[in-house]
Amino acid sequence: MELLSTVRCDLGLLNKYDQPLPRYTSYPPATEFSSELTPERFQQALAKGNDQQIPLSLYCHIPFCETPCFFCGCNTVITQRKQVADPYLQYLIRNIRQVAEQVGSDRNVHQLHWGGGTPNYLSWPQIELLWNALQDAFSFDPAAEISIEVNPCYIDRNTVFFLRELGFNRISFGIQDFDPQVQIAVNRIQSEELLFNVISWIQEADFDSVNVDLIYGLPHQTVTTFANTVQKTIQLNPDRIAVFNFAYMPQLIPVQRQLPAHALPHKAEKLEMLQQTIDQLEGNGYRFIGMDHFAKPKDELALAQTAGQLHRNFQGYTTKPESDLLGFGLSAISMLQDVYTQNHKRLKDYYHALDTTPFPIAKGVGLSEDDQVRRAVIMELMCQFQLSQVALEEKYQLKFDPDFEQYFASEKTALQALAADGLVELSPNQIQVTPTGRLLIRNIAAVFDIYLQSHADQRFSQSI
Template sequence: MNPTAFPADDLIAKYNRPGPRYTSYPPATHFSAEVPQESLLEEVRAGEGPLSLYLHLPFCESLCWFCGCHTITTTNHDRADAYIDELEKEIALFTPLLKPGRRAAQLHFGGGTPNFFTPAQLDRLGTLLRQHFTFEEQAECSVELDPRRLTREHVEAFARMGVRRASFGVQDCDPQVQEAIHRIQSPETNRQCVAFLRETGFTSLNIDLVYGLPRQSPDSFKKTLDEVLALEPERFAIFNYAHVPWIKPAQKILEKAGLPTPQTKLALLRLIVETLTEAGYVYIGMDHFARADDELAVAQRAGTLQRNFQGYSTRAGLDICGFGISSISQTADSYRQNVKALDDYRAHLAEGKLPLERGYILTGEDKLRREVITRLMCDMALDFTAISERHGIDFREKFAPALRELDTMAADGLVELQPTGLRVTDTGRFFIRNLAMCFDPAIQSNENRYSKTV
């Protein structure tokens, strides 16, 4: 990454506005309870091909004040057994909708803290999944972990389910930052977590960091980067902290410690990009870095990289089947989301109904715009000619309003426009959400529902 590519203050001020992360298009803010449930289930019945299973395991022993996930804070591990009971009911209601012969190609455990569950509870969960799904021999299985609660027995239980990819949050190694966000996690804890994973045969490790937290500075974050690089993960996900206290009230606590300015956040991001690229990692795009030989980097070079609700992915065309509270599912033409409250989840299942709360059926226009935004965010480029031929359109005519917006961005050095396509510049990578927003006609009316892009 060219050091001169980092944005000047005037660009930061100009483009620092709320916007989606585009893990889906349309974003989840467009999902509606008005979509008939039967229409969503018909999309499931019509589906073919492999599946990607996602299980949302929501329990955490303590609340991290920066967190934006749907979690339940408790120290009562018996609640996990009751939750598995509910998952079993949901899966039993769902699987008869699937055409025979469909196999699971991916499995992901998220949360919450999946290792809140005891090893015995995880074994029970694995048995449940094997009873209801047939997995491909080379299925990609992954889990999000909390090193503070992790034992070797947890790792071995996930390994028995075929899990070989793990991701865990560090966020920041500085004790003052950890105190401000209510997440105390020592370097020794991180090293022990990595040792458990490597010794148990895990082949891919991702580490999560967050920039934009209270008390962070370039000097302190440089020490964090040095510590986590020593752990030698295959990937990093380094997130711009999303401050949305109107959605997550606990985040208001962070304001007392003071949040960094957009300029400081960009200085942190510059440090991140320079440090990781010098260490041999490829800047995939928004938030993500991977070793040059990692599947993500290989897929980006091949033009096959994808985006979904877990971020960047190498697998296209999978129907996502989400289970548990708040989980989101996807078919080729639809999205659906479960209820977020545990009591509502239980009530639906007690009545023999799938716990769906809202959804969305994509139009042809939506699918076109989804492809454009996905390719832009994955390839950092667009081929107008190829998209025109695939969809029977004249790209420049169809997206004339977007291209007029991009003319201004081109003048600011964010994108290079050609008659047959565009390429995002190194500076433009830092504003990739803003570039994608040009192709989203509904963004103006929904801006106040998103975190800022910088």
């Protein structure tokens, strides 16, 4: 599949289309989750995956952090009392075993990710305890991607090598910004020397891939200072770089109230940062994968997109084929073929549920046939930047009644308006996202979202 080689930043169109929208890590989005979903429906979905021998992707959430990052919207527990991790691990392992008992032994795990929070909050023995529990509970493909997020402030060379020897082959960490003034404002202080040391240890340990995160739109950032951050990040030479737009929502994320709001850059300046970042990264050999992700041309993400085999789930973009994602731990999300679930978000509720019920599910959603059809369309656009109507029907064995054009008649009309603005190109059998439309892919995907209108007052992050 031939992909457009670049992305174009039209500031006028970005301003026109910048609005709160889901990130479409799933469809339906998490706003549709309800407490009405039953554990029985989850078990049925697990059984269906067993029958179809769908491969597995696993996620473990380690919520603990020693200090808060004021920009963070993740579900975390801030404490320096390391002993809190002991009971959590016991419950987490119970959660893993209870689900594993429902999973067929012939279903291989081809992806595992530890996120947080701060997974390297755990001690070496605790990390090994959880690692062994997962290995005992599931069958892992020898070529599985096994990744972990780390906080560079709390890691050393020995720990990096310990993780690699244990079996992790991919690693990611947040930089956010190199500028000391920005780091102080967001309460994430990590020196340039430290960050370069961490990347050197990772490369020395021979991890298969390293990913770093940046955030634009933080307090005290300017176009010039963020350009310096991007340039230093390029010098680190990571395989993948995620560049996130900071979503300032203090009414929903209380920790953000500690940020100096007066120092946040204005929208026009943020858009200039975005344009400049794209120019810098593409000018230094990185390829725009989608949303806010860049990768080297020979990275597996870029190769998968070229081959039309890129996928997306709650963990973001992935090269692995469609799978059942099983989430373990506080607030973790499972994403099965026709059911999504989320675990309880508070420790006491999570513990109580595991003591009294088969699964610690707080809420979820069952997918209708229409949901699954729309999910297929949205994910193809988000991942491949194009959609072949015939190929979609063949790939997903979807039957449109009476045909694609009639099924999505109103959506095709809405796409005409996007085409007039140069975001998509429409032909009788294909939707092609243009270089200008690639930055507005959430707006294009939203055309097929039937839930969006009923959540017009829902606070999503801005699309740009």
